[in-house]
Amino acid sequence: MSHSRVSEIRHVAYGVVDLEVERLFYTETWGLEETAASDGRVWFRTPGHDEPFVVKLRQAAANRVDLIALAAATPADVEALAQQVAASGARLIHGPRALTSPGGGYGFRFFSPDGLPFEISCDVARGPQRELGHWDALPRRISHIVLHSPDHQALVRFFTDVLGFRISDWLGDFMCFLRCNSAHHRIAILPGPPCLNHVAYDVPSVDSMMRGIQRLRDQGTNISWGPGRHTAGNNTFSYFVTPNGFAVEYTADLDTVDDDRHVATVHVPNKQVMDQWGIGTGGPHTMPHPKPDAGLFQPVED
Ligand SMILES: [Fe+2]
Known part of the structure; x- marks a missing residue:
């Protein structure tokens, strides 16, 4: 087990074919x-948290994931995690250094x-934040990210053994x-082609x-859905699809x-375990069909 751990989720960066419509969705609707904003790139924050941004959009030739950014507590943790990742055989894009994205950091x-691109950083500047009220239908922060993997058991081991995540629950043997x-949970992993399921x-x-x-x-x-x-997690859910086809919740x-x-439990999958209310529309079958991400092993500069 690793000694240094990821401590949070920071942001997700996407390349999108239609930037303007996605930009309107995230501001006016979401x-x-x-x-x-500059040079076909736009950064967005949540009103309820001090993370400098939670989404970055970039005008791109194909819809893809540009980056999933995670946090660590200290520069020593960032350096230890970089060593752990390199020792695992995963491919580094670049080693620890000062970051140029809004909020900076290391x-x-x-x-x-x-092949999905990740970042782990610390010392990122804090932004403004305000208290959201009970009826404020506004995002406070990114809660979790769900990924598909062709070898989901191996990706679970990567997150636990290399990045220091801990298993909270399994749904059968297919969702961790x-x-x-x-x-x-901050991450969940499902079988399937290598791609993002939802944020x-x-x-x-x-x-x-x-x-x-x-x-x-x-x-x-x-x-x-x-x-x-x-x-698992007892959280309520409502899933939507952005204009460029990415699922959000x-x-x-x-x-x-x-x-x-916390002791991990295995939930036996059935309709009522997937949804304890059972009154909503759709289901996993009405979510976007997973396909390999268009940006695998292709890094994107800031
Ligand atoms: Fe979810």
């Missing part, structure tokens, strides 16, 4: 705030064994929920999630666990 980049702090955003309450569903529907984005409440009520003592 509730993020634009913080900077970090390194690498490809996961499947992983934590890096007291949040029940979830915490909203302040179930009422906020429901009001958010109303706003999305009023603005022409219907719910793809939900509303419902999962069993509003979630609330995610369990907090004792990071050192």
Whole structure:
């Protein structure tokens, strides 16, 4: 087991074919705030958290994941994690150095064994944040990221043995929920072609999630799956698809666990375990069909 651990999720960067429509979605519909834009790139923050940005969009020839950024506590942790990643055989994009993205910081980049690009950083500047109210249907922060992998057991081992995540729960033998702090999960891994499944955003309450569903529907984005409440993590969910085809989620009520003592359980998959309410529309079959990400092993400069 590694000594230095990832401590949080920071942001996701996407290349998108239609930048302007995706930009409008994230601001007008999803509730993020634009913080900077230049040369076909746009950065967005959540109103409810001090992370300098949570989404970056870039005009691209194909829709793809440009980067998944994670946090570590200290420069020593960043350096130790870079060594752990290199020792695992995963490909480094660059070693620890000063970062040029908004908020700066110190970090390194690498490809996961499947080829998705990652960053681990520390000392990133803090931005403004405000308290969100119970009915504010606005994202507080990124809650979790779900990935597919052609060898999902091997990717789980990469996240636990190399990056220091801990297993919180399994759904059968096919979906693993992983934590890096007291949040029940920040990453989950499913079988499938190497790609992102979805990115979830915490909203302040179930009422906020429901009001958010109303706003999305009023603005022409219907719910793809939900509303419902999962069993692993006990969080509520509602899934949508962005104009360029990426799945996003509003979630609330995610369990907090004792990071050192939580005992992983295996949930036997059935309809009621997937969704304890069972009143929503759609299901996993109405989510975007996973296909290999268009950017595997192709790094993107800031
Ligand atoms: Fe989710």
